[in-house]
């Protein structure tokens with residue numbers, strides 16, 4: 001660099017101080033980012049009682065009802081200016097019952113995919129031999145025989161949870177001869 005770092009800072013000094021002052025002023029101002037409904041709700045509505053009371057009212061209060069409720073909360077101590085109140089009321093009044101983030105969402109269901117017989121066979125039974133071997137047995141043996149075979153495979157090292165074993169046995173027992181994807 002042709003200009004030294006110090007020279008640069010000295011000349012830019014005035015600008016820097018002004019910029020710093022502005023930055024400080026912005027930092028000192030209440031967070032305007034919270035102006036949107038979700039941000040306001042998180043910042044102003046859950047400190048005293050969590051989101052549950054509001055969740056219970058979603059879709060059951062009209063705009064007037066929310067206006068009344070939010071005013072009550074404001075009187076009770078919720079920090080809100082006029083603009084924030086309006087933004088919050090508009091947002092709450094438009095939300096459908098059960099909507100996030102006002103209402104907690106149920107945990108994502110565990111993937112059921114991995115627990116059906118076909119997926120189990122195609123993932124747990126293909127590590128040592130291909131499924132042609134399994135295909136040959138389709139319809140040629142009863143349920144007990146499949147149970148015995150799968151037990152033997154588990155003893156040989158097949159990674160099958162005990163509670164998944166019945167899914168595999170039922171799947172193989174009911175699968176018609178020649179059926180894909182077990183048969184090529």
Ligand code: HEC
Nearest residue numbers: 044045046047048049053054057069070073076077078079
């Ligand atoms: C300073 C504490 C406080 C804050 C902040 C607060 N609330 Fe409340 N809220 C209460 C109390 C206390 C009650 C129970 C008494 C009542 O129903 O008036 C309540 C009750 C409620 C109810 C149930 C009222 C009913 O009729 O069943 C709703 C809905 C609600 N609050 C929504 C909100 C919303 C939306 C906000 C954000 C604007 C908020 N609250 C912020 C204290 C607070």
Ligand code: HEC
Nearest residue numbers: 124125126127128133134137149150152153156157158159
């Ligand atoms: C850890 C390796 C391994 C895994 C995983 C495995 N197998 Fe096997 N499988 C073998 C071996 C070794 C043989 C040959 C010896 C035997 O039959 O016991 C075999 C043979 C077979 C046979 C032919 C023998 C017979 O009884 O008809 C079938 C059918 C079979 N396996 C089905 C399965 C099924 C269903 C699964 C998934 C639950 C599975 N295998 C997973 C190792 C494995």
